[in-house]
Structure formats: structure tokens, C-alpha cells
Amino acid sequence: MDNHTLLSSFGKWVAPINIEKLTEQITQTGQDRYTKKFTTYSYIKLLLLSHLEEVESLHAMSDTLFDDEVQQELGLDSISVSQLSRKHRTVDPNLLAAIFYQLVDQIRHSQPGRTVMPVKIIDSSTIPLNLTNHPWATFRKTKGGVKLHLRLVFMENGSSYPEYANITTANEHDRSQLEVLVDDKEATYVFDRGYIDYERFDRMTDDGYFFVSRLKKNSITRTIKSFEVEQSSTIVTDQMVAVGGPTKRMDNLFRLIEVDDTKGNRLRLITNRFDLKASEISDMYRSRWTIELFFKWLKQHVKIKHFYGHSETAVMNQIFLALIVYCLHVLIQLETESRKTILQISRLLKAKLWKNCRHWLRRISGIP
Incomplete structure (x- = not known):
């Protein structure tokens, strides 16, 4: 922890994002080709902060730059709502998806060696959208929405992390995603009746x-x-x-x-x-509720029910950034070997956001 004495808690929290690889991808895609000051990395940090503090709107997000610490972290002294809106709808979601999967790899390699075959839970959650503002989000005649199809890894310590995500319009059936979500023969997949397909089971x-x-x-x-x-x-x-x-x-x-x-x-x-006890199979299925709790966390503790933009790109960006928030929390949990929940880690982070990260890490680790 002494290696991070100059970092703020926020700086320590976002440190796992591979800036070198991100910069390389931004250069390849030309994402910041005409950008003067509001870079993609500044956008990512601002949106992560907005998720963390559940900022209500782009106007409120713009106002956060009155804070000296935020200005210093982002390298910006101000940003207009129109600039925010334009950046939010033009950043390539593939860049954010790449960050998400890089963090997933870090989580995977941060865990101690497994002693049993991992349990991977599959489910989806529908996020309703107003069809007037989101005409592309087809669902029903009078309702729109997107569906987050997710694969969650249940860790041996009882916690979990999202491993794979696919975002579709809400009218996409769960069964159609099973081929995409099942790709590891060294795992046991757990899912509910919505995925029942006898031919695919065979x-x-x-x-x-x-x-x-x-x-x-x-x-x-x-x-x-x-x-x-x-x-x-x-x-x-x-x-x-x-x-x-x-x-x-x-x-x-x-x-x-x-x-x-x-x-x-x-x-x-x-x-x-057929190699496990019936009670072990039952416990596996019971672990499926972990993904329900994950979706509940997303909808209650980051900005996922209200979106900052109406375009498909803006919605996808906001969802991937929410997943990145969760992964960053999990990495801190693993690094500190903390028994605190993701919610507790998040609350402590908000309380110590711009303080020296040693104070935050000590609280998470349970050190007085």
C-alpha cells in the first residue's frame, strides 16, 4: 500500500485501467482525433465518478467540475453540457467493452488457485426505456427497453464478478444467447427455466x-x-x-x-x-440468486435506470461503465482481502474520494 501514498482514493480505484492499452486503441480508432481538451480517458473518469455518486443529469455532471479535486483529476476546468452529450454518444462502446474485459482478466488472475470447477451463472435483466426518446429500443408497442445478458462467476469466497455481457434490445429472447454465453468446458453453468431448450441441452x-x-x-x-x-x-x-x-x-x-x-x-x-451429491447440485442452483442480487445492485447503486443520452451508443456506454465500476470494486476487494461487501467498499470510497488512498485502503482492510 505504501507504493500508492501519492494517489487519491479515486486515483487508486481507477488505477487498474490500462492507460497504455487504452491510448493505443484510441489512436488506432481515431477516437480523439479532433479532441482539444475533453479526451476519452477524461470522459471515462468523469462518467465513472458520475456512476459512483449517482449524478442525476449531464447538467449536474457539468457542475461537478466546480470542484478543484475533480478539475485536477480530469485535467479540465469546465465542460459544457453539449460537449458532454456529444462525447457520450460518440465514444465507441467497443473501447469500454475492452476495458471491462481487461478488468475481468485481472480479477481472474488475482484469485488464488481454484480447488473446484467454477460455477458460472447466466441470466438477463430488462431495463425499460421510453420509446419516444429511444425509438431504436424495440420491445412492445408502447414500451421500449434494452436487455443485459450476463454471465457471472461465483467465486469460492462467496463473492462474484461479471465475466461476459451482451446488450440487446429487450425483445431478444434469452435462449438465443445461450450459445454465446456458454463457452467453457471447465465450468458448470447455472440458469433458470427461461433458457430451457431440450435440443440445445443435448x-x-x-x-x-x-x-x-x-x-x-x-x-x-x-x-x-x-x-x-x-x-x-x-x-x-x-x-x-x-x-x-x-x-x-x-x-x-x-x-x-x-x-x-x-x-x-x-x-x-x-x-x-452425475459426479456430485444431490445437495451440491441444489447449492449450485441456489447460487443463482447471486446474479439477481447483482442486477439489484446495478439498479440501486449506479446510474442504470436513468440514462444521460438517448442514442443506442450512449445507453451501451453507460451500461459498460456501470460494469466497470463493479469490477474496480471487486479488484480492491481482492487486493485488500477484505470481507467488506461491494456496497461498503463503494460507500467508503465516496467518503474518502480525494483523500490519500492509504486511509481508504486501511478502512477496507479493517485496520484502525
């Missing part, structure tokens, strides 16, 4: 991918073999089954586990993993 099994999902109530199954149920557990049945009826049947045999959740509801879980 292909995934044939190709060596593992999954745990929830079977629809009206699914037809035929028991091939029953396994002994663990005592003192919520597992009701554990079976090897054939799935489907006479006219449409899955080629492979799968494992069907019936389990009662904490509210007493009966869940039917389907998986192609």
Missing part, C-alpha cells in the same frame, strides 16, 4: 458442457434409475431420467433432482452432472 451434453437448470412443471420424464437420497437434507428425489414424450425426446439421459426451497416450494432441477 448438444451441450454431447459437446462436453455441464449445466444445472430448473425443469418446467409440464415436462415429461421417465425414471431410469433412482439414487439414494441423502438424510437430513431438503432433497426429495434423485433420479436418472429420460426427458420428453414419444414424439419429442432428448437423446441423452439426465439427472432430475427434486428439492424443497426455504419457502417449501418444490423445485425440479435438471443437470448432466
Whole structure:
């Protein structure tokens, strides 16, 4: 930590962004070719700060430059709303996506060696948009929206991080994204009934991918073999089954586990993993709620429900910047080996934003 004594907490927080690689990409794309003062990197830092402090509008964002510390960090003494708006809708989302994936790589390599196969959770969240302002965001006749399709990695310490994101209009069906989101044979994918596709499940099994999902109530199954149920557990049945009826049947045999959740509801879980205990499969599916909590965090603690621009590019930029915020928090959490939540880390950062970062890092680490 002593190596960062001259950095502010904000400076330390954004330090994982690879400026050299970003500059190279900006040069290649000509993103800042006609820029006089408001560079893409200044834009990124200002928008990250705006996410962190949940700034309401571009006007409020412009006003933050009255702060001396913000001026010093960004190398700007002022910026107009029109300049902000123009930059927000012209920055290439691929630049921000590249930063996001670079941070994901840092998180992946910052973790200690895994002892078990990772669990990767797949889900999506729809963000409603006004069709009048966002006519490109097709959804329903009177409603617009975008959908964030996400793959989240569940870490052994109980925390998690987003690993892959795809942003589409809200009318895109979840099942269409499964081919994109499943790409690692050394992981187990967990997803809900919205992704049920028997033909694809057969292909995934044939190709060596593992999954745990929830079977629809009206699914037809035929028991091939029953396994002994663990005592003192919520597992009701554990079976090897054939799935489907006479006219449409899955080629492979799968494992069907019936389990009662904490509210007493009966869940039917389907998986192609026969090497684990039924309770371990149940725990995997239970971890799916991590991604629900992640989406809840995004919608409550960064600016994701209200957008600073109406164009598709502006909306995509704001979403990728929100994901970058989360990844920066996770990297600090891993570096300090802190037990504090992402929300606690964020609150402490806002309290010590322009102070020497040693004070922030000590608080996160629990050092008096």
C-alpha cells in the first residue's frame, strides 16, 4: 500500500485501467482525433465518478467540475453540457467493452488457485426505456427497453464478478444467447427455466458442457434409475431420467433432482452432472440468486435506470461503465482481502474520494 501514498482514493480505484492499452486503441480508432481538451480517458473518469455518486443529469455532471479535486483529476476546468452529450454518444462502446474485459482478466488472475470447477451463472435483466426518446429500443408497442445478458462467476469466497455481457434490445429472447454465453468446458453453468431448450441441452451434453437448470412443471420424464437420497437434507428425489414424450425426446439421459426451497416450494432441477451429491447440485442452483442480487445492485447503486443520452451508443456506454465500476470494486476487494461487501467498499470510497488512498485502503482492510 505504501507504493500508492501519492494517489487519491479515486486515483487508486481507477488505477487498474490500462492507460497504455487504452491510448493505443484510441489512436488506432481515431477516437480523439479532433479532441482539444475533453479526451476519452477524461470522459471515462468523469462518467465513472458520475456512476459512483449517482449524478442525476449531464447538467449536474457539468457542475461537478466546480470542484478543484475533480478539475485536477480530469485535467479540465469546465465542460459544457453539449460537449458532454456529444462525447457520450460518440465514444465507441467497443473501447469500454475492452476495458471491462481487461478488468475481468485481472480479477481472474488475482484469485488464488481454484480447488473446484467454477460455477458460472447466466441470466438477463430488462431495463425499460421510453420509446419516444429511444425509438431504436424495440420491445412492445408502447414500451421500449434494452436487455443485459450476463454471465457471472461465483467465486469460492462467496463473492462474484461479471465475466461476459451482451446488450440487446429487450425483445431478444434469452435462449438465443445461450450459445454465446456458454463457452467453457471447465465450468458448470447455472440458469433458470427461461433458457430451457431440450435440443440445445443435448448438444451441450454431447459437446462436453455441464449445466444445472430448473425443469418446467409440464415436462415429461421417465425414471431410469433412482439414487439414494441423502438424510437430513431438503432433497426429495434423485433420479436418472429420460426427458420428453414419444414424439419429442432428448437423446441423452439426465439427472432430475427434486428439492424443497426455504419457502417449501418444490423445485425440479435438471443437470448432466452425475459426479456430485444431490445437495451440491441444489447449492449450485441456489447460487443463482447471486446474479439477481447483482442486477439489484446495478439498479440501486449506479446510474442504470436513468440514462444521460438517448442514442443506442450512449445507453451501451453507460451500461459498460456501470460494469466497470463493479469490477474496480471487486479488484480492491481482492487486493485488500477484505470481507467488506461491494456496497461498503463503494460507500467508503465516496467518503474518502480525494483523500490519500492509504486511509481508504486501511478502512477496507479493517485496520484502525
